[in-house]
Amino acid sequence: MKKGLIALIVLVIIVIIGFSWYFGTYNKFVALEESVNSSWSEIDNQMLRRADLIPNIVNTVKGYAAQEKDIFTAVAEARSKLIGAGSAEDKIAANNELDSALSRLLVVVENYPELKSDKLFTQLMDELSGTENRISVARKRYNDIVKDFNTKIKMFPSNIIAGMSGYEQKPYYEIPDYAKTNPQVNF
Template identity: 40%
Template sequence: MIPLIVLCVFAFVVVLLLVLVIRTFNTVARLRNATDNAWAQIDVQLTRRHDLIPNLVETVKGYAAHERQTLEAVIAARSAAISAQGPTQQAQAETALSGTLKSLLSLTESYPELRANTAFATVQRELAAAENRIAYARQYYNDAVLAYNNAITTFPTNILAGNAPAKFYFGTSGDERGNVQVKF
């Protein structure tokens, strides 16, 4: 016959392991949900940005009708960004869109009357605010991905996470990492 104390210790160890397994499983689930939520927040901000672009293009059209190539590039980049799937493809598309927007916004140097247009100024301010919110959302998402990826790759969580796929960071392209050129 097994002494009662041994049975109690065994039962305690089993319950403790069960609690640890449940806690670990729930931690991974919460982290996965946090990364999904963070990605949804990026998507909301990108949608806002994409919605502002047609207003900007229409405002510029009236002043810079012969800048058709620039306007078409912005529209094409916006379409690509809207149809992009997942963080990697989305980051590439958003980088391309940022580049075309920079060229569109640089038209104000050639068209001072455009810079003075209140509709253009309003959309430009809204776009700048959207860019700031996107930057914050990207940072939050990447922090959530870091926590999740750490959880699924470190012991003992990795045992319970099994084959949980790692999430990808919302990165930037090499162009955005370079030195900023300032010309006077």
């Protein structure tokens, strides 16, 4: 009789611990996913801010280098792709394409010293590189949180709950290799 009661109490305690662990872990996933989303939206904001700056930059460059038409079209196309992109993966891909188009534009700029000394252009370039710095800070923070999230999804025993609740790994925001070796224009 006594043994049975003890066994029952132990069972109840185990069940309670099990449930509280389940809910605790589940809530952790919810909170983590929320911070993944909010850190992504910071990247998103800055990408759009950058897209907004581009027409001004292109127009200023056109004032000095109207003949470089190919690059203007490439930049404009990449920009509209970024604005039209829906999913995070598409946005990352479009943003990388815009990176490479912009860096080609900046190589062209090197050939026009008057353009480089134009005050409006300098101001726009400061805004552009400020936005790029913000994107890279936001990307680092996003990747850190995604790393936490993905580790938790893969690790035992929280992976059981992730599987049950349908949580999947989040994509990292990777920079393609060519972007790392892009020529930098310094002011």
